[in-house]
Amino acid sequence: MARPYHHGDLRTALLDAALQAVEAGGHASLSLRELAAGLGVSHAAPYRHFANREALLAAVASTGFDRLAQAWLAAWQGAGPAGAGPAARLRLAARAYLGFATERPALFRLMFQGPAPPGAEAAFAGLQATMAAALPGAAVAVVKARSIALWSALHGFAWLCVEGRIRPAMLGPLAPGALLEAVLDAALGPLPAAPG
Amino acid sequence: MARPYHHGDLRTALLDAALQAVEAGGHASLSLRELAAGLGVSHAAPYRHFANREALLAAVASTGFDRLAQAWLAAWQGAGPAGAGPAARLRLAARAYLGFATERPALFRLMFQGPAPPGAEAAFAGLQATMAAALPGAAVAVVKARSIALWSALHGFAWLCVEGRIRPAMLGPLAPGALLEAVLDAALGPLPAAPG
DNA sequence: GCCGCCATGTTGACATTGACAACTCGAAAC
DNA sequence: GTTTCGAGTTGTCAATGTCAACATGGCGGC
Missing domain, CATH: 1.10.357.10 (Tetracycline Repressor, domain 2)
Structure with a gap:
């Protein structure tokens, strides 16, 4: 089952994963690339939903x-x-x-x-x-x-x-x-x- | 007047500069390399006095x-x-x-x-x-x-x-x-x- | 049913940075 | 004078944030 080109709901998936990552390791060690890799998308995909790292963290907060x-x-x-x-x-x-x-x-x-x-x-x-x-x-x-x-x-x-x-x-x-x-x-x- | 090979008191110079940099821009944006460049030493010199970035910040704190x-x-x-x-x-x-x-x-x-x-x-x-x-x-x-x-x-x-x-x-x-x-x-x- | 738009992903690239290894300098100890 | 070793240098690497250019494919208009 190949993943579809479009994730479907990458934004909320990113939010969930970021929340988990923050709770697990603190926001300082959160990496956008790692997050994207964990969700099976490319390293630049998060930028379609959040302007930058800070914006994603603000959403988590x-x-x-x-x-x-x-x-x-x-x-x-x-x-x-x-x-x-x-x-x-x-x-x-x-x-x-x-x-x-x-x-x-x-x-x-x-x-x-x-x-x-x-x-x-x-x-x-x-x-x-x-x-x-x-x-x-x-x-x-x-x-x-x-x-x-x-x-x-x-x-x-x-x-x-x-x-x-x-x-x-x-x-x-x-x-x-x-x-x-x-x-x-x-x-x-x-x-x-x-x-x- | 060429700078001497040894700085003399790089440790305190680093501490002072780091304190200034933190007060100016916050600790998040402090860069060891930038600090070293500002003091006219090489980018690896700070590591002779502080184990890592965190240790320098701890000293400032x-x-x-x-x-x-x-x-x-x-x-x-x-x-x-x-x-x-x-x-x-x-x-x-x-x-x-x-x-x-x-x-x-x-x-x-x-x-x-x-x-x-x-x-x-x-x-x-x-x-x-x-x-x-x-x-x-x-x-x-x-x-x-x-x-x-x-x-x-x-x-x-x-x-x-x-x-x-x-x-x-x-x-x-x-x-x-x-x-x-x-x-x-x-x-x-x-x-x-x-x-x- | 076909076509083009455009939000959503992808690839590739770049600069910055922290960190380490290997080398070098030179002042102080002997 | 020689040796030693703390202190600084150069070179390098991987990771990361961010941007630009390109690809994909679902959806609405025809």
Whole structure:
């Protein structure tokens, strides 16, 4: 069965393969030629679908943001014991953010480097919407400030973990679980309790 | 005046040039050959002093951590109105961290990518020492947890700013200055007031 | 049913780069 | 004065991103 001249859906095939390659070896070692060879097309075929290497990586990063936003919203909407208050749900979403980063470290690294790909702002908008729901009646400026503070703390902790910058030797008597809770407390800040 | 066969101090010359090149164009576009040509040596000369490109970049990152630690300690030790309490001094140090990141964005990006270069842990140790001074009598585990929470929040905010992920359009009615203060408040957390 | 268009792939080429091997220079040690 | 060896050079190779020129074949218009 000879391959047809036209691949059929090379664009999505490239995206899938690139995502896999990034997760496997990091975006730095991704080679367009290797990718093309793996899909059985010539080394210049990818240029029919992406202007250059950077554009392909940006597309991969974009799908990463879609997944991250999805994970965040799923944790916020679906989960938690019935009747859990916004504070508890926000904490679950924050855990989802950290879980995403630690489960897909290479994708996470790619997502937050270079110019923001499409989807990045939408992901933050999701975070902000949940923060608004957790702070009923708060002023817009307050919600935005708290959202960025939360995002910063979560992102910083995730990044430092993913890059291996928080070494067990640095923790001393502090248990990793306790550290996680302390970081979450600081990141989330004061929140109103669950409504009775 | 013919150049002597031996450069004299090629290693430090390479480090200086690499630092400049990184700050000018980012570490991704740094080329060993270009660097060597700029210093008037052959394209293979750098390999006598650094195992590979990565090793040179790691050395640059290491000096970056030295400077960051220095900036942090200087802000903590030297500055502030006389008699300022630990909380105010810690806030100044935090501002110094953010200032470092925004003034040398490309170096900052390099420093926090890949394996931690020598000097990275010492820089964090400096942060932790100041936190310990700002929380007199606190348990070691508490100091460590608070230090990492502070580091995470600062680093996350700095990174998002440096990468242009916090766009003015996202702020709405929130003034940038107010955002900075809010992030600092959240990052620093509750601290004891200045001693009478 | 035939034909031409053009998106999609292919081949070929080029410059750049990181990296290694083999050679050479010259300053310092003896 | 000779030797040694760190430091720099030349030459080379493979891999890669990118572009230009060409080939293919499916689809719409006739």
